[in-house]
Amino acid sequence: MYVAVKGGEKAINNAHRLLADRRRGDRSVPAVSLEQIVEQLALGVDRIMSEASLYDRELAALAMKQARGDMIEAIFLLRAYRTTLPRFGYSEPIDTSEMRIERRISATYKDLPGGQLLGPTFDYTHRLLDPDLMADGEVEAGVAAEAETGRTPRVSEILANEGLIESDGELPDDHRTGDLTREPMEFPMERDIRLQALARGDEGFLLALGYSTQRGYARTHPFTGEIRIGEVEVLLEVPELGFAVSLGEIQVTECQMVTQFKGSAKSPPQFTRGYGLVFGQSERKAMAMSLVDRALRAEELGEDIVAPAQDEEFVISHSDNVQATGFVEHLKLPHYVDFQAELDLVRRMRAEYEEDQKKQEGNGGDTLEAAE
Amino acid sequence: MTIQQTDMATYNFAYLDEQTKRMIRRAILKAIAIPGYQVPFASREMPMPYGWGTGGVQVTASILGPDDVLKVIDQGADDTTNAVSIRAFFQRVANVAVTTHTKDATVIQTRHRIPEETLGKGQVLVYQVPIPEPLRFLEPRETETRKMHALEEYGLMHVKLYEDIARNGHIATTYAYPVKVEGRYVMDPSPTPKFDNPKMHMSEALQLFGAGREKRIYALPPHTDVVSLDFEDHPFEVQTFDQPCALCGADGVYLDEVILDDKGGRMFVCSDTDHCEKRREEGHRGPLAAEAPEMQS
């Protein structure tokens, strides 16, 4: 049956209708509300916000609902919305030392100024399915430790007092922070752009790369200097007012990985750093990001580039899951024009091959190699 | 300038915001000024996935005006699902007139084909490009391929093609066959079959190429020299078909192989559906025109 033409539009409309139907599912089950998603699937919402680079829990929840829980599809939806938004300005850098902390741990010091604060973590839960959650049972109110107010110094500052860790990266005064969603990407890239790419990068991809560095593919001897999760204030300098105004608070997860470094021609022996920062609560992503950030600093620190996680072009070109899923999935679009060209070629080569075989059999010769 | 603000109140004309259009327009001008050179641009996320033609869509959205007549094809056909989808997108966000007739279109967006009908002065052909870098499969690193273009160092490409000849007796590239533009830049023609390469040479139409995921725009102005790479002893050849279109009887066009049953029955028909329909309207008939099942409608 010759079906290539006509009816495309109708087919698409019907597919969309069916998709909407399947998205809703059994009508006797109440539809999930955005509030429910924001409140009860919060970590999924956070991942969508992070990888879409847009801090808006409600829209992220809408994207998740619309995408039927497909995270990459939801990230794509939110990004496609983000790209249409006008830019009013660029905020001041957030100051995470002024964070209102909900969780803060260090693996390098038993205790430290500001203390260790476990917060809402899965870390010490026993992974036993909880039948109580099958019903909508009562849940006790949480007991949060007394949150300390004011400044909580970062572990990197404590190490810096001894001069044992590299100082914060310096960029020239006239450096304008880049934005890879507005400017074409160029390799090699500055660290600010690279960190932006990693923050938007796919959690699974960065996790695997970070893991690979631990298994010997560019080992960096990492220690979790600190992870902190909490609310930070976002400030916008308004030239007309002459001072910065607060736009509100956002939740972020920051990870500072401290790595031993033997020194090189470019740098003395010291601790070096890898940095991770993501929207919401996601320490897996922040930690993986900081491992990969550190691995990608190989060139800057004069290390040999021997592993995938150190290869900037490889990592950054493939870390974006919206791009990756698009190009992988586009293989399902019709390619029959090109396939026809290949069919023709393979048929021709096959015929030539068989002719060669016949000739050889005729010659009884076995010295010639068959065409590959 | 009478565009109805019907259901597109929340989006700008042709979807993209004006700043994005300006950025893309500036890239297009550079691309025209340096034929075959890939101009980096800050590709935006579009409301369709990467791989679906986001580069072509951004280029089209940046040039399109209210007086344009748009044609969209995929695999040569106006009615493949993705062509339908992209055409519907522009109808919705730009309220633009559309056509399936090649000669009536001012802007043609395409994936994988160049129409059979020779394009004329003033027409713009916008290609959707997945991998704009012709050297990418020889050298995966952008930093390296950029150097190779800068130094006009294309030996690797010739070596690759010659290895084909040494191994197979002929060049085994059938689509996305590399071309050299004005004797300078080696360029990827997008995954069109090499059958279409000669149509790029000295075309009267402006040809624009958009690669969204890879963030590149390049161009061929009209009347530009475009040569498919080859060797003196192995000159470039296009595919030939040993039978005409089964529906319209056309020779010298690119054909799709259509499987009719599971017993090896097949027919070959024009890949360019507009060309085929036009010929049949003019009374041309192929050998199977009578028996061909009715087109679905």
Place this chain on the structure above:
Amino acid sequence: MPATQTNAAQAITGGFANPVFEAQAVFRQLMNAMANPGVLHAIETNVAPPAPLTAVAGALAATLFDHDTVIWLGPVIAREEKARSWLAFHTSAPLTDQALDAHFAILADPGHISSFENFAQGTQEYPDRSTTLIVQLPSLQGGPALELRGPGIKDRAVIRPAGLPDAFPALWKANGGKFPRGVDLVLAGPDAIIGLPRTTRVEAIANVKEAN
């Protein structure tokens, strides 16, 4: 929008009345002009920038410039505060006095061009990072005949722009000799433009009969 108080009124008037469609129309003519060097492309516009900026140059500026594009102005324009304010208000484009940093340049006194090398040439890796010059001319007709060849031109084309320096063919040849680096020109007449991309080869010819 740093329009100054004194020139505020003149700075904020004279822009596109309908930016979306007017910019598209001007761009389309410009695109076709660059793709078809040697062919005059009409620019119909109500844009009215302060002198010495011309309407056509103003329309091109409003179409192409924004705060991502660095602009260099030729001395005749640069010394006019009103012209600078108009550009600032309608495009937000930052100005530079370093022609080498400019994405675009507007010149009102092209007779004084002594070289195109003072402008950004792009690099061998990124030849697109070069200056595009908008050159205001009193007329695109009646000047000395120039024969054009190159991409976008079927065989040859002849143009007669008035107001270019006598040395223009030689300067342009030097620009072309750097390909793929080099600048691109838009010749802006009173109501039309001619595109001269770096690929176009220009030859001065005496007593040429107009081909068209």
